[in-house]
Amino acid sequence: MLGAKPLAVVGSDSKAALVRELGAEVVINRTTQDIVEATLAATRGAGADAVYDAVGAATIESSLRATRSGGTCVLYGGASGAVTEIPSELTERVNYQRTGLATYLADAEAFRARLGALFEWYRLDQVVPRIGGTWPLEQTADALSAIAGGQTTGKLIIKP
């Protein structure tokens, strides 16, 4: 939607197939490919202009190495565990930031401005959410087990 070229990182072959179907030209399966090598190969050796990492402890070093010199590397979650220490030589060459949604949804104006933009993208077909499954309230544990297991795709919904 922004004209930028995404390098889509996924954790399985079936997820790779899904994001290809959705239009991603460069797909990296982190369970079978080296993220840094694959990123450098896709960017003529430069690294990515921006890297968005919410996996955390398991990936942050690769993420920093995959960021081009002077590019931006954002850590916005820790699905694989919290990041503690990072070698400074990795953070010095890029604009490294740790942040989270609360910073950017801090008041009513931010909620309305961001959702307003997203509703517009949806109308223009520029963002097409996929619903990956729906569970009744009684099966809340099943829905959470599914997402924690890492095998789901798209957005999961609980309907009370």
Add this chain to the structure above:
Amino acid sequence: MRAARVTAFGEIEGISVAEIDQPEAGEGQLLVRVTAAGVNFADAGMVRGTNRRREPPFIPGVEAAGVVEAASEGAPADLQPGARVVFWDPMPSAFAEYAAIDSWRCVPIPDDVPDEVAVALMVQGATAHYLTHDVSNLAAAQTCLVYSAAGGVGRT
């Protein structure tokens, strides 16, 4: 009302569903009848106690779409009873028939946007929005590496 409940930190299978008292809209809050709540990876950490937000007992779930049932005094005109809204609150309470949420966290859903879409755009959409517009100002022809690409919001 029916609500999912975490009575002690531990395995996800320990979540129960029980009949509990319906919450009331406190000062500055809306009572929302939940129609579609969004599941997030981080929910599991809140249940297991590895990512603690509330101490048990609590209701998991941080985002949902629904209908305003009751509004506290001074709530905005477009958040009055009957309004369709979507909300995010990092202090969990959403996996229930009703949730009492600060009104500033609630956004009216346009008529042409289904509840499930509004929820999908809440945490994942707002995250994609701030990452590409605020943290970095991504421009055309630039490259970005995106993890969990098969997750909540798809299409590039």
